[in-house]
Amino acid sequence: MVLPTDLFPHATDAALKTVEAHQDPQDLVFYAAWFCPSAQRSWITLEEKGIPYQYKEVNPYKKEKHFLDINPKGLVPAVEHQGKALFESLVLCEFFEDAYPTHEPRILPEDPYEKAYARIWIDFVAKALVPGFMRLFMAQGTEKQDAARAELYDSLRTFSAQIKGPYFLGEQFSLVDIVIAPWVTRDVIAAEHRAYNRGDVAAEWKQYAGRVEVRESVLGTKSNPEQYVDVYAPYLKDEAQSEAAKAIRAGRVIP
Ligand SMILES: N[C@@H](CCC(=O)N[C@@H](CS)C(=O)NCC(=O)O)C(=O)O
Known part of the structure; x- marks a missing residue:
């Protein structure tokens, strides 16, 4: 059995190309795991809006101290935005909408x-x-x-x-x-x-x-x-x- 700590370490196929295109340092660091459905939500939102971000792969099962400092729950996705941490996939999607108001498309109706x-x-x-x-x-x-x-x-x-x-x-x-x-x-x-x-x-x-x-x-x-x-x-x-x-x-x- 593959233990969660031994999971395949990185994205593949189209997702890998997207990861490779987002390695430069940015104001927004996106901590994700390639396999995680919650992380994919936030990732889709970033891609929809064309927000500049740096992708960092995390294995959340390892519960490494650096990552626990960003999300004490030890779950992906999480972000650091201008040095401040946030987590929870839905919260992040709404944060991207609010923090990057000029980045279309909107993902929630205005009304x-x-x-x-x-x-x-x-x-x-x-x-x-x-x-x-x-x-x-x-x-x-x-x-x-x-x-x-x-x-x-x-x-x-x-x-x-x-x-x-x-x-x-x-x-x-x-x-x-x-x-x-x-x-x-x-x-x-x-x-x-x-x-x-x-x-x-x-x-x-x-x-x-x-x-x-x-x-x-x-x-x-x-x-x-x-x-x-x-x-x-x-x-x-x-x-x-x-x-x-x-x-x-x-x-x-x-x-
Ligand atoms: N409610 C969280 C759930 C995130 C979540 O469960 N992430 C999983 C990966 S898909 C995780 O980090 N798991 C590590 C663990 O369960 O220890 C969100 O929507 O962001």
Whole structure:
């Protein structure tokens, strides 16, 4: 078994090219792990907006002191902006929007109602869809896997019923799309190991997922799918020891 501390050390494919293009020192240092779906959200936002950043790869499982000084929770993603630290993927996405107001496109609507509406669905992704995918990955035995898949499909159908198209809010590629994009990128693992099928969820979901996964910022932050296998193998055996996996197992909210 590959221990989390021995994970493949860096991004590959298109994501590696993006990393290589962001090695020069900048005001904004982005600490990420190539395999991390949370980090990919913030990374997609940086790429969408063309914000100058320096990419630094971290293995968050090593809990090195330098990184704990930046994020005491020891989780990626995190940033240092003009020497000050911040973390939490969603907070970072909103920080990029606020701290770089001239960098288009906006990822949240300007209108207060529309913005609040977007946040309702961002919250839904965090509370229903992400734990739903993780529970399906971690479920052992046919009965539990069937139940987890049915629960995820229910949540995905609730989400899909609100997709305006082409993206969730309509023409604007928004933070709602960004928070679910890393899981669209990884749902092939559920397809290969847990009988998940986009088309079985809903035609709207299949079409939407197909559009999100080919967005340039999503492709540009994606590593070779083969490299994700080692990362997810322990989840599929319910042996993962990440903070998120421990929380799912204990029925707690993901940290
Ligand atoms: N709520 C956090 C979650 C971040 C997170 O769980 N990151 C994982 C990698 S995908 C991590 O750093 N794991 C290290 C660990 O669990 O010890 C966020 O959205 O930024």
